[in-house]
Amino acid sequence: MVKISKLRIGNVKLENPLCLAPMLGVNCTAFRLMCHNYGAGLVYSPMIHSVGLVKAERNRDVWIDFVKEEKPIAIQIVGNDPKMMVESLPYIEPYADIIDLNFGCPDKDILGQKMGAFFSKHPEQMSKLINAVVSATDKPVTAKIRIGWDSQHLNQANAAKIVEDAGAAAIAIHGRTTKQRYSGNANWDAIKQVKDKVEIPVIGNGDIRTAGDARQMMEKTGCDGVMIGRSAMGNPYLFKRCEALLMKNKRLPDPTTEQKGNELLEFIELYHKIQKKVKFPELKQHAMWFCTGAKAAADKRRAIMRVKDEKKLMAVIRKEFKI
Numbered sequence: 001m002v003k004i005s006k007l008r009i010g011n012v013k014l015e016n017p018l019c020l021a022p023m024l025g026v027n028c029t030a031f032r033l034m035c036h037n038y039g040a041g042l043v044y045s046p047m048i049h050s051v052g053l054v055k056a057e058r059n060r061d062v063w064i065d066f067v068k069e070e071k072p073i074a075i076q077i078v079g080n081d082p083k084m085m086v087e088s089l090p091y092i093e094p095y096a097d098i099i100d101l102n103f104g105c106p107d108k109d110i111l112g113q114k115m116g117a118f119f120s121k122h123p124e125q126m127s128k129l130i131n132a133v134v135s136a137t138d139k140p141v142t143a144k145i146r147i148g149w150d151s152q153h154l155n156q157a158n159a160a161k162i163v164e165d166a167g168a169a170a171i172a173i174h175g176r177t178t179k180q181r182y183s184g185n186a187n188w189d190a191i192k193q194v195k196d197k198v199e200i201p202v203i204g205n206g207d208i209r210t211a212g213d214a215r216q217m218m219e220k221t222g223c224d225g226v227m228i229g230r231s232a233m234g235n236p237y238l239f240k241r242c243e244a245l246l247m248k249n250k251r252l253p254d255p256t257t258e259q260k261g262n263e264l265l266e267f268i269e270l271y272h273k274i275q276k277k278v279k280f281p282e283l284k285q286h287a288m289w290f291c292t293g294a295k296a297a298a299d300k301r302r303a304i305m306r307v308k309d310e311k312k313l314m315a316v317i318r319k320e321f322k323i
């Protein structure tokens with residue numbers, strides 16, 4: 001049985017070790033808040049480009065979309081210029097409990113700018129960025145990395161030590177290489193090697209689909225926290241299930257279709273209440289994700305895909321989920 005101690009990152013104490021992974025295009029304010037309400041101990045913002053924060057005034061207003069109810073939150077920035085990263089801090093510090101640095105994004109565009117997972121090839125270069133940010137803020141600074149560039153070049157333990165020595169308060173490790181992007185299995189042995197190498201808290205990430213997986217990841221790797229990405233999409237209830245199993249040793253049942261429908265309605269209500277700007281395509285996308293786990297999910301998704309406005313979306317949801 002895994003022993004869960006309360007995860008502490010710098011001066012930030014988490015209620016539990018369950019983290020919502022940073023996900024661009026997914027983690028809108030309402031989704032983060034719902035995951036928080038359903039038991040996530042820490043939510044991450046999507047990555048925000050540090051240069052964009054400093055220079056793109058109009059977009060800044062769109063990205064800075066944080067509310068106090070979702071705290072504690074880790075706000076993630078990506079970049080490769082220490083000066084720009086430091087200059088971006090004043091825009092996020094008022095909202096962030098933790099500043100997270102992205103060293104794991106495998107997107108072509110980001111790699112082309114020598115950012116994100118570019119550092120999985122050049123881990124020593126992370127030092128100056130982490131150092132600069134740590135020196136410029138009182139908030140705990142964390143880093144999210146991958147296990148290496150490709151399967152021939154796994155360097156996660158070395159990279160984690162670099163992150164620790166540069167002053168980071170914790171490290172999140174996605175158990176895939178940059179070349180793998182999001183495919184194949186996450187390598188939990190590699191996560192264990194990181195845990196064995198560093199003293200700072202380690203948050204394991206990759207392939208947690210169930211509460212049982214969360215518990216197994218902690219047991220197998222010894223990691224201090226777990227981070228859930230894709231399996232949380234349309235499924236904040238996963239955090240309730242993980243919390244029940246990890247903290248109370250209780251197994252919660254699979255959600256019923258009616259429950260999925262009600263959770264979707266709860267999300268839509270929250271979205272309208274909290275989101276700075278209502279974007280129908282975003283709402284519709286979340287609605288499709290919430291179908292996963294319901295009966296005849298593919299039919300439900302197809303019906304939702306066809307709707308063109310919110311009135312029709314609500315009618316389809318009520319019909320499809322029989323609520």
Ligand SMILES: Cc1cc2nc3c(=O)[nH]c(=O)nc-3n(C[C@H](O)[C@H](O)[C@H](O)COP(=O)(O)O)c2cc1C
Nearest residue numbers: 021022023024046047102174206207208228229230
């Ligand atoms: C749609 C999507 C967007 C993502 N955006 C980010 C991001 O902004 N920053 C980041 O560090 N990782 C990002 N990731 C990676 C996730 O945080 C996570 O590391 C990855 O999905 C593996 O976890 P999982 O197996 O639980 O999905 C993203 C992943 C997905 C699927």
